[in-house]
Every structure is written in structure tokens, then in C-alpha cells.
Amino acid sequence: MIKKEMIAMLLAGGQGSRLGVLTANMAKPAVSFGGKYRIIDFPLSNCINSGVDTVGVLTQYRPLRLNSHIGIGIPWDLDRNIGGVTILPPYEKSSNSEWYTGTANAIFQNLEYMENYHPDYVLILSGDHIYKMDYETMLDFHKANGADVTIAVMPVPIEEASRFGIMITDEDRKIVDFEEKPEKPRSNLASMGIYIFSWEALKEALITNQDQPGLDFGKHVIPYCKEKGRSLYAYEFDGYWKDVGTLTSYWEANMELIDIVPEFNLYEEYWKIYTTNDVQPPQYLGPESSTSRSIIGEGSEIYGEVHNSVIGCGVKIGKGTVVSHSIIMNGTEIGENCNVEKAVIAEKVVVGNGVRLGEGEEKENETKPGIYRDGIVTIGEKSVIPDNVSVGKNTMISGVTTSTDYPNGMLDSGRTLDKAGDR
Amino acid sequence: MRAIGIILAGGGSNRMHELSKNRAVCAMPVAGFYRSIDFALSNMTNSHIQTVAVFTQYNAGSLNTHLSSSKWWDFGRKQGGLYVFTPAAKANGNLWYRGTADAIAQNLSFLKSCHEPYVVITSGDCVYKMDYNKLLQYHIDKQSDITVVCKDIAADVDIERFGTIRMNEESRIEEFEEKPVVARSNTISCGIYVIRRRQLIELIEKAQNEERFDFVRDILVRYKDMKRIYGYKLKTYWNNIASVEDYYRTNMDFLKPEVRNYFFNEYPGVYTKVVDLPPAKYNVGVRVSNSLVSSGCIVNGTVEDSIVFKGAFIGNNCYIKNSIILNDVYIGDNTHIENCIVESHGTIQANSYYKGEKDIKIVVENNERYVI
Numbered sequence: 040m041i042k043k044e045m046i047a048m049l050l051a052g053g054q055g056s057r058l059g060v061l062t063a064n065m066a067k068p069a070v071s072f073g074g075k076y077r078i079i080d081f082p083l084s085n086c087i088n089s090g091v092d093t094v095g096v097l098t099q100y101r102p103l104r105l106n107s108h109i110g111i112g113i114p115w116d117l118d119r120n121i122g123g124v125t126i127l128p129p130y131e132k133s134s135n136s137e138w139y140t141g142t143a144n145a146i147f148q149n150l151e152y153m154e155n156y157h158p159d160y161v162l163i164l165s166g167d168h169i170y171k172m173d174y175e176t177m178l179d180f181h182k183a184n185g186a187d188v189t190i191a192v193m194p195v196p197i198e199e200a201s202r203f204g205i206m207i208t209d210e211d212r213k214i215v216d217f218e219e220k221p222e223k224p225r226s227n228l229a230s231m232g233i234y235i236f237s238w239e240a241l242k243e244a245l246i247t248n249q250d251q252p253g254l255d256f257g258k259h260v261i262p263y264c265k266e267k268g269r270s271l272y273a274y275e276f277d278g279y280w281k282d283v284g285t286l287t288s289y290w291e292a293n294m295e296l297i298d299i300v301p302e303f304n305l306y307e308e309y310w311k312i313y314t315t316n317d318v319q320p321p322q323y324l325g326p327e328s329s330t331s332r333s334i335i336g337e338g339s340e341i342y343g344e345v346h347n348s349v350i351g352c353g354v355k356i357g358k359g360t361v362v363s364h365s366i367i368m369n370g371t372e373i374g375e376n377c378n379v380e381k382a383v384i385a386e387k388v389v390v391g392n393g394v395r396l397g398e399g400e401e402k403e404n405e406t407k408p409g410i411y412r413d414g415i416v417t418i419g420e421k422s423v424i425p426d427n428v429s430v431g432k433n434t435m436i437s438g439v440t441t442s443t444d445y446p447n448g449m450l451d452s453g454r455t456l457d458k459a460g461d462r
Numbered sequence: 463m464r465a466i467g468i469i470l471a472g473g474g475s476n477r478m479h480e481l482s483k484n485r486a487v488c489a490m491p492v493a494g495f496y497r498s499i500d501f502a503l504s505n506m507t508n509s510h511i512q513t514v515a516v517f518t519q520y521n522a523g524s525l526n527t528h529l530s531s532s533k534w535w536d537f538g539r540k541q542g543g544l545y546v547f548t549p550a551a552k553a554n555g556n557l558w559y560r561g562t563a564d565a566i567a568q569n570l571s572f573l574k575s576c577h578e579p580y581v582v583i584t585s586g587d588c589v590y591k592m593d594y595n596k597l598l599q600y601h602i603d604k605q606s607d608i609t610v611v612c613k614d615i616a617a618d619v620d621i622e623r624f625g626t627i628r629m630n631e632e633s634r635i636e637e638f639e640e641k642p643v644v645a646r647s648n649t650i651s652c653g654i655y656v657i658r659r660r661q662l663i664e665l666i667e668k669a670q671n672e673e674r675f676d677f678v679r680d681i682l683v684r685y686k687d688m689k690r691i692y693g694y695k696l697k698t699y700w701n702n703i704a705s706v707e708d709y710y711r712t713n714m715d716f717l718k719p720e721v722r723n724y725f726f727n728e729y730p731g732v733y734t735k736v737v738d739l740p741p742a743k744y745n746v747g748v749r750v751s752n753s754l755v756s757s758g759c760i761v762n763g764t765v766e767d768s769i770v771f772k773g774a775f776i777g778n779n780c781y782i783k784n785s786i787i788l789n790d791v792y793i794g795d796n797t798h799i800e801n802c803i804v805e806s807h808g809t810i811q812a813n814s815y816y817k818g819e820k821d822i823k824i825v826v827e828n829n830e831r832y833v834i
Contacts, residue, residue: 074741075757113533114736297743305740306760313738320726321494321756321769322742323717328751330744337495337741337757338726350741 041121043093043156045178045235047086048146051079051166052099052139057285059410060419060437061385063459065104068166070289071368071386073296073305074336075352077108078283079166080115080314083124087115088310089174091162093122095152097145099129099138114313127152144254147245153238161241163234163256169292169303170280171310177235177274187240187269188261190214191233193276203229204257206273214271219257228273230257231280240269279303287413290383293349293366297332318352318369327358336369343375357392374426381432382416390418391426399431402453411435411455419459465598465656466542466578467506467514470562470677471499471525471586477623477705480805480824482521487704488586489524491771491788491806493716493725494756497528498703499586500734503535503544508730509594511582512542515572517565519549519558534735545572561675567666574663581662583677585653589712590700591725591732592654600694601656607689608661608682610635611654613696623705624650625678627693635691638683649693651678652700699724710803710822713769713786717752739773747778763793777812792831799825 055067062070068079079096086094094117098105105126111117112124127149129138139145146153146163153161160181162174172191181189192206200221206228207216218224234256236244244260244267251259265271279302283289295301305312318338324330325342333345336352343360350356351368357375365379370387373379377390380397384390397416404411411417411433418424419437428445430436431452438458442448450456471488478487488499499516506514514537518525525546532544547569549558559565566573573581580601582594592611601609612627626647628637639646655677657665665681674680682691699721701712715721725732739758744750749764758773763780770776770787777795785802793799794812801818802825804810809831816825 114738299745306743306758311738312740316736319495319734319736319757320722321754321771323722323754324750324752326752330750331746331748332744334741334743335755345744352741 041156043122043158045091045160045162045174046093046095046122046153046156046158047082047091047162047164047174048149048153049079049082049086049094049096049164049166050142050145051096051105052102052145053165053167054100055167055284057410058283058289059286059407059417060435060457060459061286061289061383061417062101063419063437064101066098066100066102066166067284069104069108070283071351072169072283072289073293074334074349075316075369076312076314078169079105079108080312081169081171082164082166083109083112083115083117084310084312085170085172085174086162086164087117087313089172091174092117092119093156094124095127095149096124096166097127097139097149099145102126102128108315110315114315116313122156125152141253141255141259143245143248143256143260146241147249147254150242150245158238161236161238163232163236165232167284168231168280168282170276171278171303171312172233172276172280173310174233174235177233177276180274181235181237181272184211184213184272185270186235186272187237188264188271189235189274190261190271191231191276192228192273193231193280194227195229197224197227200224200227200229206230208273212273212275214265214273217261217265228275231276232257234261235274240264286383286410286415286417290366290381290413290415294347294364296349297334297347325358343373343377351386368420380416381414382418384418385420385422387420388418388422388424390424391428393427394424395429397432398429399452401432402451404433404435404453404455406435406455408433419457422459463510463512463595463598464578465511465580465582465594466573466576466659467502467511467594468566468581468583469499469502469506469514469516469586470565470583470653471516471518472559472562472565473520475587475704478709479706480826481706481709481803483826484521485524486518486521488518489521489528490587490703490709492589492703493713494754494769494771496732496734497525498589499525499528500535500732501589501591502584502586503537504730504732505584505590505592505594506582507535507537507733509582509592511594512537512539513545513576513578514542515545515547515569516586517547517559517562517569519565522546522548528735531735535733547572561680562677563666563669563680564675566662566677567670567675570663570666573659573666576659579659581657581659583655583657585702587704588652588654588700588702589725590652590696591698591730592696594656597654597656597694601692604633604692605690606692607657608685608691609656609694610638610682610691611652611696612649612693613652613700614649617648620705620707621645621648621650624702625682627651629693633693633695635686635693638678638686638691640678640683649695651682652696653702654696655682706803706822706824710786714767714784716754716769717767737772762795763797771806 051068117124322339329344335350339354342358346363355372359376362379368386374392414432423439537544703709742759756772773790788806805826809829
């Protein structure tokens with residue numbers, strides 16, 4: 040018989056539309072982070088570092104990038120004879136065929152996968168946070184309390200608590216009540232969307248509520264468990280945990296990595312983060328290059344200046360170009376004598392010579408002011424930007440653009456130039 | 463592919479001085495992130511050779527660690543794979559490998575159990591890319607018994623430690639001199655051979671019976687008139703790294719864009735073991751020019767015309783010039799390093815000064831390291 044004490048189910052099907060064009064062609068967990076990583080590397084590395092070697096990854100939205108990144112799980116040592124990583128897409132059934140309609144619905148549709156491993160506990164994770172966490176310690180807490188459900192929580196400033204699902208606990212961390220985005224929060228313990236269920240409790244809750252449309256953990260399963268008198272506990276996590284759900288928070292989280300000793304330290308020997316290394320050679324810094332307060336990925340060639348930036352792998356930055364306060368992802372090439380200020384440039388973009396990004400006054404974005412804001416220039420993957428154009432702040436560019444798309448060689452602040460369409 | 467591969471990774475080299483004190487030459491780090499043997503292994507896998515034997519005996523620790531998983535070169539398969547042979551105690555005595563031919567002789571059962579008709583033999587201390595299929599086709603076309611890959615080298619290179627070759631117009635080898643005092647040719651053997659498997663078994667068994675142990679001296683040189691031995695000229699980049707000067711020069715070649723592009727970007731690739739290090743990080747006050755910096759490094763000082771290997775830490779106000787900093791070196795503040803090779807895992811105290819005057823200086827410093 041196959042037996043695993045705890046298996047993990049990683050929800051990686053969401054689009055993450057608040058990341059704008061970055062998730063136009065890939066699910067949010069596949070978005071690059073910190074130079075060489077992708078967001079999903081953090082929960083996957085946490086799993087293997089915590090001794091969880093069986094992980095089901097539930098995919099739905101544009102899974103190609105995610106599938107090829109995960110492969111058979113070699114970078115995380117999740118290529119196992121028994122267990123390992125398994126990609127779980129929605130599938131056709133004889134009676135009804137449906138997409139994953141909610142977080143818990145997705146798990147319900149994969150009951151059979153979980154049953155194969157005869158787990159005692161199931162760890163539910165989401166693929167869109169940056170953190171290092173030992174799930175084994177959380178499991179110890181779960182066991183010590185004889186809990187049916189343990190929810191990881193972290194203290195947040197009370198004035199921000201109304202943005203989260205808030206857990207109200209007694210002195211033993213037993214959950215007595217909870218509120219979803221309360222106006223007047225009674226506690227500052229926010230749910231991190233990480234749950235450990237005892238198998239029997241999870242299975243019973245999913246089967247009983249299977250007909251609930253859009254079955255969701257926060258909205259339906261947790262309240263159901265509470266009502267039924269299950270014992271729910273809150274496990275307090277006090278390390279670094281960052282939601283990178285919006286472009287601004289994504290940009291900030293990357294920028295935090297370049298501090299001398301960042302709060303989230305990738306250089307610790309203990310608790311390494313693993314990823315697929317497509318490019319491994321060292322980076323080359325040319326004779327006239329200059330770098331400061333930056334991290335740069337493998338195989339990049341820098342002939343210009345890079346300051347306060349996070350540069351991915353295989354990036355080329357031409358002579359005379361100055362890049363500052365920016366994120367540049369894998370395989371992007373930037374020409375000579377450019378000026379790049381506060382930009383998020385996705386993978387495999389080609390920027391011509393003499394291009395100026397992030398110039399002029401700040402103006403609200405014309406199409407999605409809630410997404411493209413805070414002065415950030417966002418450029419979608421595989422875009423092309425012609426020579427000698429100037430691009431304003433809060434702008435978005437996607438697709439192959441030519442000089443005719445830039446009247447007077449300019450794209451004003453707040454403009455959206457989308458030539459990629461929905462492929 | 464119709465061949466199996468043998469990589470001769472046996473030796474240390476006194477020409478490497480302190481650098482091979484703790485590791486085999488084949489395990490020397492190259493170009494910031496490779497190990498020397500990666501080139502031979504990658505060539506094998508890129509030529510679709512599925513079964514590769516590595517013969518090693520001197521200081522095999524680093525090499526064995528590097529080869530602990532064969533998946534990086536795609537040898538982790540059911541059919542074939544990577545086999546590492548070190549000398550072992552046997553019923554009829556405990557012997558070290560007394561030479562390259564002896565290494566093969568002591569593991570002859572492996573050679574006999576294979577079914578591929580040809581064997582590609584290469585040394586593991588050379589930096590090159592090569593498609594062995596082309597070499598094998600040449601070998602077959604020439605109806606050669608043994609084909610030796612050779613290369614014309616520049617007059618200023620110290621030829622003394624290579625075997626030199628003279629060929630006739632049909633490329634048949636007429637003269638083969640091992641480590642000549644006065645070289646009569648500038649064509650050297652690259653230490654890469656193709657031979658039919660049965661032929662190799664036969665020659666090795668013969669040498670074994672005669673108590674001869676060296677593949678070059680006792681097989682190539684000895685049989686050069688009897689067997690059809692041909693030379694195959696390699697025109698692309700090739701360098702042996704088994705002396706401090708050559709090691710330094712080969713590494714520094716990677717500062718040239720054409721060399722870098724040839725090995726790093728052009729198809730087919732050269733693979734190595736993946737170590738999970740974060741991207742390199744540059745703090746304030748950094749000046750890096752014309753240098754290679756590998757993953758996991760943290761740079762605070764000045765680096766010029768140098769190669770910094772994986773996981774190095776360079777302190778504030780340091781000055782590094784024309785130097786090679788090997789893996790996991792810690793360099794304290796205000797240190798000056800010029801024309802040096804700094805050995806792996808070294809810890810250099812703050813305010814140190816090292817300068818190679820005439821030759822490249824090898825720096826081995828194992829001070830206490832305080833990690834905060």
C-alpha cells in the first residue's frame with residue numbers, strides 16, 4: 040500500500056488579473072520573481088524543505104508555462120517513484136464536465152488523487168505568495184492540538200485588517216469566530232490561505248458540500264467545519280510573507296530583495312529556494328558597465344548601468360543604457376543609450392536603441408487605472424519597442440510595436456498600447 | 463550512436479601545484495560554473511552516447527561529488543548511464559591503476575559486456591566541444607584502426623607536456639612522440655581517440671600480458687607502424703587545463719565574447735550540475751568591469767578583468783584584478799588581489815595583499831570564517 044502522512048495540494052489555477060499584462064499568457068504562479076525564480080518556486084521549495092514529497096498542482100488558467108517549468112519536478116527533487124509532483128488539470132467526466140469553479144471545488148474534483156496516497160493530513164496551499172515556511176512545524180501544531188483544521192495566520196496592522204479574512208481565537212489559538220473582510224476587525228490575525236486538514240474532516244466537508252456552486256475554502260468549507268463543531272486552530276506565522284497580487288506589491292517585493300540584508304534573504308544556506316535553471320553561465324559585466332544595489336541572474340550581459348534593479352537570466356543591456364528601479368525578466372534585450380526608469384519588463388522583450396521608458400508626468404492609466412499605477416511602466420512578454428521612442432509613466436505596452444504606434448516618437452503617460460490581442 | 467564512451471579522469475598534475483592538492487584535474491572549476499569533466503560528458507551526451515565510463519583514482523572526492531547524480535548530463539536512464547570506476551581491492555591483489563591502459567584493463571569486463579561496436583576515449587581535462595559522430599564517421603571512412611584527434615597549436619605554447627604527431631598527406635600518423643624535449647611538429651594529440659571495441663579489448667589484453675600500462679606509449683606509439691592510426695584535425699576551440707598557466711589562460715579566454723558565445727550560447731550546450739544559488743548581488747560602491755560573475759556571489763568592491771566563481775563574497779573596498787576567484791571564497795574588506803588564483807573555500811582576512819609578480823600566484827588561505 041502507498042502511504043503518505045501528509046500530501047500537499049497547491050492551487051495554481053488562478054489568473055491573477057491584477058498583475059495586468061504579466062499574466063496575459065501565464066498563470067500568476069508562473070510569473071518571474073527575484074531574478075531567476077517563479078512565484079510557484081516558493082511553495083514548492085517549502086514543501087520539499089518541510090519533508091512533503093507528494094504535491095498535486097492544480098492548474099487551469101494558461102498552464103503551459105507552469106507545466107514546462109515544473110516538468111517532472113527535478114529542481115525540487117520532486118521526481119519520485121512514489122509521490123512527487125503531479126499536475127492536475129480539470130478533466131472531462133462521463134456525466135458532467137466542469138472547470139474548477141472554486142478553490143475547494145478543485146480539491147473535490149481530485150479526491151481520487153488524494154485517496155491514492157492514504158494521507159492522514161492534507162495541506163492546502165496557494166501558488167501566489169512569497170514566503171519561507173516549515174509546514175512540518177505547522178503539522179506538529181495541528182497534531183498537538185488534535186485539530187481537524189489548522190489555518191495559518193499572520194498578524195497584520197489592525198488598520199489593514201479589514202482587507203483580509205480575520206480569525207478570532209481564544210488564548211489557546213482555538214478559532215472561536217472569523218470574519219471575511221470585516222469593517223471593524225476584532226483581531227489582527229489574517230488568514231494566509233494555508234490550511235492543514237485531517238483527511239477525514241476534509242473528505243466529509245467536500246462530499247457534503249459538493250453541490251455548492253463555486254465551492255470555496257474561505258466562504259464555504261471553513262464555515263461548514265466550524266458549524267459542524269470541528270476543532271479549528273490558528274497557527275501563527277511571524278516570518279516574511281508577501282502577497283504579490285498587484286503590480287505595485289509585486290514591484291515592491293522585488294525591490295526589497297536588493298537591500299543589503301533583505302528581510303527575505305535568498306542567500307541563507309538553510310531553506311534554499313529551488314528553480315528550473317535554463318541558463319547557468321556566469322554573467323558578464325562589460326568594461327564600461329556599472330552596477331549598484333541590484334541582483335542579476337545568470338548569463339546576463341551588462342554593458343550599461345544597472346542601479347536598484349532586479350535583472351533576470353540571459354538579459355542583455357546595451358552600452359550607455361541606464362536601468363534603475365526596474366524589474367527585467369529572463370531573456371529580454373535592451374539596446375544602447377536607453378533610459379529605463381521604474382519599469383516592469385516581462386520575458387523576451389526587445390527594446391531598441393535610444394528608448395526612454397518612464398518619462399514625463401504621472402497620469403492615470405486610461406484603461407486599467409487600478410492596475411497600471413504608481414508610475415510603473417509595464418511591458419508584456421515578447422513585446423518589441425522600436426528605436427528612439429519615449430514612453431510615459433503608468434503605461435502598458437504589449438505586442439510588436441513600430442514607430443507608427445508612437446506619434447511624435449512618444450507614448451504619453453497613462454496610455455495603453457496593446458497590439459498583442461488575446462492569443 | 464554506435465559507441466560507448468570512456469573518460470580518463472585519473473590524475474593529478476604537479477603542473478597544477480596546490481590546485482590539485484585536494485582534487486583531480488578533471489574536477490577543476492572552469493569558466494565560473496563548469497567543472498572540467500563537463501565538457502567531455504556534454505560532448506558524449508550531445509553525440510548521443512548513452513553509456514559512459516569514467517576512470518578515476520587520484521583525489522576523486524570532488525569528482526565523485528560532482529558526478530553524484532548523472533541526470534544533469536541526461537545519463538540517468540534505464541539503457542546505459544554513467545559508470546564511475548575507481549581502483550578496488552580484488553581477489554588477486556589490490557592494485558592502483560598503473561596507467562591509462564591498466565585502468566581500462568582492470569575494468570575489462572565492463573568493456574566486454576557492452577554491445578556497441580566502437581569506443582570513444584577522451585581525457586576529462588580538456589575544454590572543447592565536439593561531435594563524436596563526425597569523428598566516428600571519419601574513422602570508418604578511413605578504415606582506421608585507431609583515430610587520434612589532434613590540433614595544430616601556436617608556437618608559443620609549451621608543447622613539452624603533450625604528445626606530438628606527424629602525419630602523411632593521407633592523415634596517417636607516421637610519427638608519434640610522447641612529451642618530446644625538442645618538438646619536431648606543432649601538431650599535438652588532444653587525448654581523444656576512437657577505436658573498435660574488440661580491437662581495444664585485444665590490444666589491452668596484449669598489453670596486460672606484457673605488463674605494459676600506458677595507452678599512449680604502449681599502444682599508440684608501439685603499434686603506430688603495425689596498425690592503421692589516423693589523425694583527425696580539430697579546428698575548433700580546444701585547450702588542456704592541466705597546468706597553472708593553461709588553466710589561467712583557458713579561463714581568461716571566456717572574457718572574450720566569441721569564446722563565451724561559443725560555449726554558453728551556441729548549440730549544442732555544455733551542461734553541469736545545478737547548484738541552487740540565488741542571483742548575484744551588487745551592493746553600493748561596486749565597480750565591476752570586463753569580468754564574469756557567477757550566481758550566489760555578493761560583490762561590494764572593485765573587480766576588473768577577472769572571473770569570480772559561484773558563491774564568492776567580495777568585501778568593501780576590495781580590488782581584484784586579472785584574477786580567478788574559485789567557488790565559495792570569502793574576501794574580507796580592503797583586500798588587494800592581483801594576478802592570482804584563489805583556491806575554493808578560502809577565507810581571506812581583511813586588509814590582505816596578494817600579487818602575482820612574474821607568474822600567477824596561487825592563494826590558499828583557510829582562515830576562520832565568521833558567518834553572521
